[in-house]
Amino acid sequence: MRLAITFGRQTYAGWNGVTSWTQAAEANRHSIAIAEGFTYSALWMGYGALLMVIGFWRKSAFFRWQALFLIAATIVKVLFMTSRSSIADIAS
Numbered sequence: 001m002r003l004a005i006t007f008g009r010q011t012y013a014g015w016n017g018v019t020s021w022t023q024a025a026e027a028n029r030h031s032i033a034i035a036e037g038f039t040y041s042a043l044w045m046g047y048g049a050l051l052m053v054i055g056f057w058r059k060s061a062f063f064r065w066q067a068l069f070l071i072a073a074t075i076v077k078v079l080f081m082t083s084r085s086s087i088a089d090i091a092s
Contacts, residue, residue: 037081044074 048070055063 041074041078044070
C-alpha cells in the first residue's frame with residue numbers, strides 16, 4: 001500500500017490542479033510507470049529465486065519447475081516491456 005501511495009505522489013507531482021499536464025510532467029509519469037513495472041518484475045524474480053531455493057532444499061521438482069516458469073515469464077515480460085518502450089521512443 002505504501003508503495004502505491006509513493007508512486008501516486010510522484011506521478012501527480014507535475015499536476016497543480018489548474019493547468020493541464022506539461023510535457024515534463026508526462027515524461028515524469030511515464031518514467032515512474034516504467035520504474036514501477038521493473039520493480040514488480042524484480043519482486044517476481046526474487047519470488048522465483050526463493051521457489052528455486054525451496055525446490056533444491058526440499059528436493060522437489062515441482063517447486064523447481066514452478067520457479068523456472070516464473071523466472072522465464074518474468075524475463076519475457078521485461079523484454080517485451082523494454083522493446084515496447086524502445087519502439088515508442090523511436091516513434092516519437
